[in-house]
Amino acid sequence: MGKVFGTGYSVAMVTKMHGGAQKVVYKIDCTNGFSCVLYVWDITMNYFQEEIANQYTNAQSYGSELFEINNRYLTGHSIRTPILYDLNKERNHYNFDYALVEYVAGQDAEAYFNHPDARVKDTIFQRLGDMITGMHAGESGIYGKPNQAESNTEQCHLLQFENAKIQLSYASEYIDVIRENQGKLLDMLHNLESQIEPRSRYGYIHGELGPNHVLVTDHLEPCLIDIEGAEFYDIEHEHSFMEFRFGDFYRYLKNDHLDVNRKLFYQYHHHLSLISAGLKLVQRGYPDQQTAKGISDYHTRRALQFIEDVTEN
Known part of the structure; x- marks a missing residue:
């Protein structure tokens, strides 16, 4: 110091x-x-x-x-x-x-979900929505970190495609209902990936933008933290994550010009990935065991519901 x-x-x-x-x-x-x-x-x-x-x-x-x-x-x-x-x-x-x-004095955005003053909530989440729109508007023809100079040879969503297969395999070793439905879950992953068309422009995303990664200052200004994963990528990756993390407050953050197929694919990927992530936190002694288990259980239910909903539609 x-x-x-x-x-x-x-x-x-x-x-x-x-x-x-x-x-x-x-x-x-x-x-x-x-x-x-x-x-x-x-x-x-x-x-x-x-x-x-x-x-x-x-x-x-x-x-x-x-x-x-x-x-x-x-x-x-x-x-x-x-x-x-x-x-x-x-x-x-x-x-x-x-x-x-x-040190940014304040609370995370989730603390304002139940704030009694609707004007305060409107102010915070409208400002956050404007910030995210501006951040995603930063474009690049190369996906990856801002200092990356060489273009990648494959589409960025294929990284999540391979990761989802790895995480599904891991979860199936420990969760009975995942093991019993592994074939259906894997078929859905392949089906969703097959619907994606090539892309060559990417927006700048945070990478894990939940309300716990937004601090709200005493002046009701949003501030992004835990930024290591930020990069140029498909903005549908971010929106599919924000939609279930912000719940009803996603209406302030939504974008009406997204690729629907990409968003569905990333939404499903998040569920598969977070089943495994929550499970690993439980197994590796994460201090908040209840939250870690809750993450795994919640996304197990969502992934299974996902294949039912998509099949019905």
Whole structure:
């Protein structure tokens, strides 16, 4: 703290905050009243280190370099995210990278779902909708991180296609109802993928934009956090995720010009992926076991309901 901010910034208290599954987060309070946040990217504390080691999709959303790249992009395009004060990747004293970032006072967006004042809710979610529309409008002919120069040879949705097969296979080992319906679930995945037409333009997405990744400031301004997974990609990937994470409040965020087939495919992929993700968190000792199990159970039901609904229609 002294090296970054000066000798007047003495640490009074360090508090571990509720972080995600891929990095450790602390709030630092100083004796002079200043507060900031410490991010620690320690792979030994990551609940998906096995997937990262094997270069599965989690590897695209972990690490200080991805945070730095996306922080620069978001800040440069006037999309609110905590200010990066300092990033240390030297590993001279520790075997992990860490950063000091702005402490944004406020609550996450979900805390406002049941707010008694409709005007407050309108203000917050309309602002968030405008922010997301502006973010998605940033286009590229190459999917991937903002600093990526070489184009990929295959369509981006095929990454999710392969990942969904891996996650379905994993879940079938531990969940009876998934194992019993594995063939139907896999057939649906292939069917949805076959409906997708090629694309060569991509929007900039957050990658996991749920209400827990939106902080709302005291001035009711939305601020995006956990930005490591942001990249140029199909915006249908984002919208299909936001639709079930924001529930009724998705009406503020929706886009009426999406590719319906892509959105259906990504929606289904999210269900298959999150069955496995919740299961792994349970198995690997995630502190909030009830939430982790709830994720797996909820998306198991949704995936099975999905194949029934699509078959009926």
